[in-house]
Amino acid sequence: MTTLRIGTRRSVLATTQSEQVAALVRDRLGVDTELVEVTTEGDRSQAAGTPLPQSPTTGVFVSALRDALLAGEVDLAVHSLKDLPTYPQEGVTLAAVPGREDPRDVVVARDGLTLGELPVGSKVGTGSPRRAAQLHALGLGLDVVGIRGNVDTRIGKVRAGEVDAVVLAxxxxARIGRLDEVSEVLDPLQMLPAPGQGALAVEARTGDPLVELLAALDDPATHAAVVAERTALATLEGGCSAPIGALAEVVEGEEGPELWLRATVLSDDGTLAVRRSASTPLPTITDRDAAAALGASLAQELLDEGADQLRSAPEATSSPAAPTAGSTEVHNA
Structure with missing residues (x-):
């Protein structure tokens, strides 16, 4: 093995993320690396201004990289983990999930304002149905508008006065060094992130000896957390464009590590939401079966509470209530 070819999308963020993985490869495996840029269907639809929910499949930022991997054009591929479809891809193995960045969403607003400081009717841009639903659920009277494009494009719309604020990961x-532009970091109680947000996925060809070597890049706590989140997403069958938020974290309990998971499903307009939280002990930090069981169980509880009925939710009159650990609620958001 002389040089590992790392497949990446062409955007500044994607190449920055891939270079971070490349640095881990060089440091932990002692192998030289080369970035190979690949244009994905998601990049093409984004350039054309096509909204993501209208794209033909989930994983629109992923398939071209996987094709290059399977064709032997690259040795491994790096993705934003939240972009990965929840169903498996034949011939491709998730070899590592490196340590996660802060998964929360943030606001970039004119004049450094927070969401609560923006006047009623202010335009807030997002391309995510999950973010849009949760923005509506805050009840601040904001005008949530759809936008597409990379970080520069979205923040540029604020600077140009086209929108008053945008919500981003x-x-x-953080990865491209632009945290100084953040007006507000949103607490997960206000906005749960997308499953897998802030984490990276390193994929290799199934059966390639490289899979075992890449395990040296894996962060077990991050991997367990995203397994729980993505299993919940898969069970809910929401796909990457549904108004579903989930966040898991490993904490130290009295008898060893525990995994805590919170998830929410909202109607598209944010008027109704089902939320649930739960935890499970992890016999070992690498016990992904326990993580998957937690995600599946929590998602099934959400479905039992009517989560699958919320996409076109009828008008409701109950009052919002803050979720507590192990609790479920369906309410006006």
Whole structure:
């Protein structure tokens, strides 16, 4: 093995993320690396201004990289983990999930304002149905508008006065060194992130000896957390464009590590939401079966509470209530 070819999308954020993985490869495996840029269907639809929910499949930022991997054009591929479809791809193995960046969402607003400081009717841009639903659920009277484009494009719309604010993933801004533009970091009680947000996925060809070597890049706590989140997503069958948020973290309990998971499903307009939280002990930090069981169990409880009925939710009159550990609620958000 002389040089490992790392497949990456062409954007500044994607190449920055891939270079971070490349640095881990060089440091932990002692192998030289080369970035190979690949244009994905998601990049093409984004350039054309096509909204993601109208794209033909989930994983629109992923398939071209996987094709290059399977064709032997690259040795491994790096993705934002939240972009990965929840169903498996034949011939491809998730070899490592490196340590996660802060998964929370952030606001970039004119004049450094927070969401609560923006006047009623202010335009807030996002391309995510999950973010849009949760923005509506805050009840601040904001005008949530759809936008597409990379970080520069979205923040540029604020600077140009086209929107008053945009909501983005903190992890992306951290990786490209632009946290100074953040007006507000949103607490997960206000906005749960997308499953896998802030984490990276390193994929290799199934059966390639490289899979075992890449395990040296894996962060077990991050991997367990995203397994729980993505299993919940898969069970809910929401796909990457559904208004579903989930966040898991490993904490130290009295008898060893525990995994805590919170998840929410909202109607598209944010008027109704089902939330649930739960935890499970992890016999070992690498016990992904326990993580998957937690995600599946929590998601099934959400479905039992009517989560699958919320996409076109009828008008409801109950009052919002803050979720507590192990609790479920369906309410006006």
């Amino acid at each position: 903190r992890a992306g801004l």
